[in-house]
Amino acid sequence: MIYEIKLNIGYEYLSAVNDARHVLRVRPRAMAGQRLLSVVLAIEPRPDETFSELDFFGNALDHVLIQQPHQTLDVSMTARVSVARGAPDLSATPSVGDLIEVSLASQVSNSSGPMHYLGDSRVVRTSPSLTAYAAEAVDLSAPAGEAALALARRIQADFDYAPGATKVDTPLEDAFAQREGVCQDFAHVMIAALRGVGVPAAYVSGYLRTTPPPGKPRLEGADAMHAWVSVWLGAKLGWRGFDPTNGVEALNDHIVVAVGRDYSDVAPIDGVLMTAGPQTTTHSVDVKPID
Structure with missing residues (x-):
């Protein structure tokens, strides 16, 4: 089965964030029974620095540094994944x-x-x-x-x-x-x-x-x-x-x-930021079979 996956995570802050460092865990894994065919990750505002790595558990991490003041953060991910797991006895x-x-x-x-x-x-x-x-x-x-x-x-x-x-x-x-x-x-x-x-x-x-x-x-x-x-x-x-x-x-x-x-x-997003007051969050996922 091939799936198209769309993820959107949004944050809105009461006061502007002047400096933020985030770790994202949103990319599907490449592993036995699961192939990652394509993935596009978009972050707004555009990060000043990014780098990717695998952690100890083999999860894909995206490290993000945003140094410009911002009151919203939007993360979107679109991927195509092939999944073929046999049912074990x-x-x-x-x-x-x-x-x-x-x-x-x-x-x-x-x-x-x-x-x-x-x-x-x-x-x-x-x-x-x-x-x-x-x-x-x-x-x-x-x-x-x-x-x-x-x-x-x-x-x-x-x-x-x-x-x-x-x-x-x-x-x-x-x-x-x-x-x-x-x-x-x-x-x-x-x-x-x-x-x-x-x-x-x-x-x-x-x-x-x-x-x-x-x-x-x-x-x-x-x-x-x-x-x-x-x-x-x-x-x-x-x-x-x-x-x-x-x-x-x-x-x-x-x-x-x-x-x-x-x-x-495995939290999809965590990190450290500097702001004051509460924040609101939105989160949506759509997984659509395409074959």
Whole structure:
């Protein structure tokens, strides 16, 4: 499947910004099962300096310096991406118990190694309540892939998708207690739950197919950047995606932008600026199949 993706992020500041440094993570990744065919990134006002690099996790970063006074910032990205991921046989994955043992013994230290996704991170903290939630849903004797999908479906069933119920900095425990939120909250809940029982889990940000196939329901979270979870299923199968917002595997409807330990590693835009007063933000995404 080939997609055309359009992203627009806008900021309006009450007082002029005199100096701003931003890091953007909005370009789709080039990776197994996903080819980046073209990408155009536009920033207004025009930056005084830019440079691009890959971070430790393999995410594409665009560093931006704007030194001219401005009261608005507009970021737009247009890309074409080819996605072709085969559905893995989840029943053939190692049992959860075996996967936990292999994960703890792994000495792979690069970004694909499970060791980076087992412990607490800046946003995700394991807790007795989240670990107990996972223990109820995850059978240690079950194939790990099937167990991960079952947990994603349980989160979809137990939590209400409610834009506005949480903010980007709402603590994970609060979202878990109130059983509502958005894709970021559900991804963090699933990650904390899996790590609590010893299963490596990573946070994924990206884009989601806007128009569903005939007869299929529209997926939640398609009008903004989406979030889901990547679970390590052993050295043979590697990392596979699961979407707890929609209770599905993350296959050809999901376009990966960035992967990290939690949202703080993959935020689409962050940085430092000097201004006074509040700011307003707009964010829109359109993902259109073109074949």
